[in-house]
Amino acid sequence: MTQSLLTLSATETLAKLRKKELSATELARTTLARAAAIAPLNAYLHITETKALEQAAAADAAYAAGTAGPLAGLPLGVKDLFCTAGIKTTAASKMLEPFVPAYESTVTAKLWAAGAVNVGKLNMDEFAMGGSGENSAFGPARNPWDVNRVPGGSSSGSAAAVAAYACFGATGSDTGGSIRQPASFTGTVGIKPTYGRCSRFGMVAFASSLDQAGVFARNTADAALLLQTIAGHDANDSTSAPLAVPDWVGELKQVNLKGLKIGLPREYFIEALNPVIKAAIHAAAQRFEAQGAELVEVSLPSTPYAVAAYYIVAPAEAASNLARYDGMRYGLRVEGSGLIETYINSRTAGFGDEVKRRIMVGNYALSSGYYDAYYTKAMQVRTLIANEFDAVFKQVDVLFCPTAPSLPFKIGAKAKDPVSLYLEDAFTIPASMAGLPGLSVPCGTAAEDGVTLPIGLQMIGPRWSEGRLLQLAHAWEQLRGPFQIPFIQNY
Amino acid sequence: MGEMAEISDKELQKLALLSRLRFEGEALATFRTQFANILGFVDQLKQLNTDGIRPLTSTANLPSTPERPDVVTSANQRETLQRSAVKAEHGFYVVPKVVE
Known part of the structure; x- marks a missing residue:
């Protein structure tokens, strides 16, 4: 029951x-x-x-x-x-x-x-x-x-x-x-x-x-x-x-797959992508092709730079947003000998390592000597990324690509190297940078070390195209058939 | 990926002070390495030519911000907001002494 x-x-x-x-x-x-x-x-x-x-x-x-x-x-x-x-x-x-x-x-x-x-x-x-x-x-x-x-x-x-x-x-x-x-x-x-x-x-x-x-x-x-x-x-x-x-x-x-143009962005099917995931995404796209959709290879050349640009823009904004945590009005306060020391004590005790890294990187990128070299540069790259999406959406209706380059990894596997973890976001960051809607829907499973793990198909569309993404994901669920996540009584 | 980004201990400590953070001992050594790795990683952006490209600060791209009606609301009341204050007395936040 x-x-x-x-x-x-x-x-x-x-x-x-x-x-x-x-x-x-x-x-x-x-x-x-x-x-x-x-x-x-x-x-x-x-x-x-x-x-x-x-x-x-x-x-x-x-x-x-x-x-x-x-x-x-x-x-x-x-x-x-x-x-x-x-x-x-x-x-x-x-x-x-x-x-x-x-x-x-x-x-x-x-x-x-x-x-x-x-x-x-x-x-x-x-x-x-x-x-x-x-x-x-x-x-x-x-x-x-x-x-x-x-x-x-x-x-x-x-x-x-x-x-x-x-x-x-x-x-x-x-x-x-x-x-x-x-x-x-x-x-x-x-x-x-x-x-x-x-x-x-x-x-x-x-x-x-x-x-x-x-x-x-x-x-x-x-x-x-x-x-x-x-x-x-x-x-x-x-x-x-x-x-x-x-x-x-x-x-x-209300979706017609006949004549639908699906873009497959070349820069998302790279060497770093797990081949099992690559095969699953291609197989899903081909199921749409069989229904009358057209598959078009497209290019978004600035994609390889999106992660680096993101790891300037996001920390810069974070450093500013998180300046509010001063231990004075709400949140944690760790008293010190004066105001500045109380700020430092509170923030040092209250924030974890990754948050501290991003605050430091953000403040570094925003500092007077480096502002143009890092922050302005990253925002210019953001423009390139957004413009390339705009151009591609003149050719195709939607983009199909992997959501992540790898299967779910083991706890601790990437904990010591922040940059290796940042790269896990390589396929989701570009749409974020351009403000576009994106959706992930299960498109299969793969076995690794004796366990079955899910694979996500990402669909990216132009601004305000959530409705179309949901229609296509729903259409995919009909083509794919039932996808049951195992119910486990006791973990 | 370009040359390894260098940041001196002095520069790092100044940045930490301005960020109102403290790094000491082993945490400092680990942080220094990770910080340099991150800077080394983001330095790849220098390979891209962005001459004359407008920086994109927001994708909101709205025609104008709609104005909201100028009416009194019951939100943002001092007493309610100060309930989560670390220390508050007589409607004021209590902070460490700033002026001697």
């Missing part, structure tokens, strides 16, 4: 709730028990049981009264960088360990207004800085496919909890790949919308010109439902776009 309930899709679960075949309270209790049972994965930092049961009771009352919202009673997880009023929000940092926000992020406020139930706050790389989840101050989250491997990052807990059936979907944030790469590593669907599609209000800031909220789900229809709930303009975020949010769920099947 428990397993058959937890493995339903969000869409199926909501149908059952609507027909009153299932009570939201029963569903919340079952999900909360599952969230507790997967503790060895370290996906949840904080299970919000009281809140979940309150919201579930409200959902049951709303169903009885006929006033239930589109997500009423649906248990979801929240990446711990979305501020939740009255609920601890740490961004997986010791710096914010004592922080209880006074206000709610716009994204989560929209979920609760639609009736969703908050199961808990999810683990992540500290301040979203990382690609493996290992930079969490509260220990790494583990991959449900193999607990010795990383679930990807930075939205490590979101990906792990959804893949472990401990919620029906989760929020994530993506600055350089932090939704798409963990989705690929856990066999889930993850979408990062166009920059400006979702409000950043109440998200702990990392790199403001790149940060964007998105979602994880176990299939594309669920992802569409969650994304259309959280998207939309917000007066509290001046970079959020004043555009109407389409009915992505309703439009999911």
Whole structure:
């Protein structure tokens, strides 16, 4: 009973709730028990049981009264960088360990207004800085496919909890790949919308010109439902776009593959790409070709420089954003002999190694002697990357490429060499730099060292093309057939 | 990948002070190596010709920022916000003495 309930899709679960075949309270209790049972994965930092049961009771009352919202009673997880009023929000940092926000992020406020139930706050790389989840101050989250491997990052807990059936979907944030790469590593669907599609209000800031909220789900229809709930303009975020949010769920099947031009960017099928992944992506593209789509090899020549440019732009913005953590108004304070020493003590104790590295690199790149050589240069490269995407989207409708160059790797494998970990983001960073939407959908599995691991297909589209990406991912799910993440009782 | 980026201990310590961070002992040695590796990595950008290219600061590319109605809201109240303060008294944040 428990397993058959937890493995339903969000869409199926909501149908059952609507027909009153299932009570939201029963569903919340079952999900909360599952969230507790997967503790060895370290996906949840904080299970919000009281809140979940309150919201579930409200959902049951709303169903009885006929006033239930589109997500009423649906248990979801929240990446711990979305501020939740009255609920601890740490961004997986010791710096914010004592922080209880006074206000709610716009994204989560929209979920609760639609009736969703908050199961808990999810683990992540500290301040979203990382690609493996290992930079969490509260220990790494583990991959449900193999607990010795990383679930990807930075939205490590979101990906792990959804893949472990401990919620029906989760929020994530993506600055350089932090939704798409963990989705690929856990066999889930993850979408990062166009920059400006979702409000950043109440998200702990990392790199403001790149940060964007998105979602994880176990299939594309669920992802569409969650994304259309959280998207939309917000007066509290001046970079959020004043555009109407389409009915992505309703439009999911309105796609014609005949004549669709799919671009395969040469620079994403390089030597560093695991050949098994390369074969899986090509096989998926050929399935679309068999349906009448046209495959076109395209080139985005600046791609090899995107990671380097990102690791100047993102740290520069991070160094500025994280200057607010001074130990004075909120967060951790470690007293010193005076003001400056208190700042230094607090920040040295509160931030982890990767966060410190990025603050230092960022401040270095922004310093007067190096500003033009590093920061201006990186922003110019960003222009090249964006222009090349614009040109390519005059030739093709969408790009298909791998989400990540490798399969989920073992915990600790890349921990000592930051640059080797940075390169894991090589295929997700370019779309982030250009502000484009990207989606990762499972396209197969591969065996490595006796374990089966998922492979993600990334689809990148022009600005505001989330609808098309969701349609194509949905079409792919029909071509691919069912993709079941193993349900494991005890990790 | 170009020559190895060099940063002196003095420069590193100055940067740390300005960043309000401290690196000591083994952590300093590890940090120095990693910092140099990262700079060495990003130095590859020098190979690209970007003469005359406009720097891209944001992809938001919005026609204009819509104005919000000028009305009083109940958000951002001092008492609520100061509930997460490290130390607050009489509605003020308590900080270490700055002026002697």
